[in-house]
Amino acid sequence: MATRKLFTLVFLKRQGSVLLGLKTRGLGKGLWNGFGGKIEDGESVVNCARRELREECGLMASDLKQLGVVKYEADFEECASIVHVFTSSKFEGEEKASEEMNPIKWYKYHDIPYMQMWPDSVSWYPLMLQEKFFSAHVIYSTESTIRESIIQEYGSINNALKLAQ
Numbered sequence: 001m002a003t004r005k006l007f008t009l010v011f012l013k014r015q016g017s018v019l020l021g022l023k024t025r026g027l028g029k030g031l032w033n034g035f036g037g038k039i040e041d042g043e044s045v046v047n048c049a050r051r052e053l054r055e056e057c058g059l060m061a062s063d064l065k066q067l068g069v070v071k072y073e074a075d076f077e078e079c080a081s082i083v084h085v086f087t088s089s090k091f092e093g094e095e096k097a098s099e100e101m102n103p104i105k106w107y108k109y110h111d112i113p114y115m116q117m118w119p120d121s122v123s124w125y126p127l128m129l130q131e132k133f134f135s136a137h138v139i140y141s142t143e144s145t146i147r148e149s150i151i152q153e154y155g156s157i158n159n160a161l162k163l164a165q
C-alpha cells in the first residue's frame with residue numbers, strides 16, 4: 001500500500017466568520033489556512049487537532065467536531081496526505097499569532113481569500129462552513145493544478161472516514 005501522511009486541520013467559527021492564519025513556513029507557505037499539522041506517533045487524531053490549534057493560534061476548543069476528511073494525491077508524489085477536518089465554535093484562551101501562522105485573522109465567510117489559499121479550498125470550504133459532513137478526494141497534476149476532485153456530502157462523519165482507511 002502507498003504510504004500516507006496524516007494531518008489535522010481546525011476551523012474556529014464566530015458569528016459568520018472563520019479564523020485563518022497565514023502560513024509562514026513549510027507546506028502551504030504564503031497561503032491562508034486553518035490550524036493544524038502532522039499527527040505524531042501514538043497521538044490520537046483529536047488530540048493532535050487540539051494541540052496544533054493551541055500551538056498555532058493560542059486558543060483551546062472545548063467541542064471539536066470532525067466534519068470531514070480530505071485526501072490529497074499528486075501525480076508527482078508517491079505519498080498521499082489524509083487531512084482530518086474539524087470545527088468548533090466554543091473556545092477560550094488568548095488569541096495570538098505564532099511562529100508558524102502569522103498574522104491570524106477572522107474572515108467573514110463571503111470574504112475568504114480563496115485566491116491566496118490552496119486551490120482545492122474553494123471546492124470543500126462551503127460544506128465545511130455549513131457544518132456539513134463531507135469527504136474530498138483531490139488529485140494534483142502540478143503543485144497548483146487540480147487534475148481531479150471528488151467532493152461528497154454525507155449524513156454523518158462515518159462515511160467520510162472511509163476515505164481515511
Ligand SMILES: Nc1[nH]c(=O)nc2c1ncn2[C@H]1C[C@H](O)[C@@H](COP(=O)(O)OP(=O)(O)OP(=O)(O)O)O1
Binds near residue numbers: 033035039121
Ligand atoms: N492541499 C491542501 N489544502 C488545504 O486546505 N490544507 C492542506 C493541504 N495540504 C496540507 N494541508 C494542511 C494540513 C495541515 O493542517 C497543514 C500542513 O501541516 P504542516 O506540514 O505545517 O505540519 P506541522 O505543523 O506538523 O509542521 P512543522 O511543525 O512545520 O513540522 O496544511
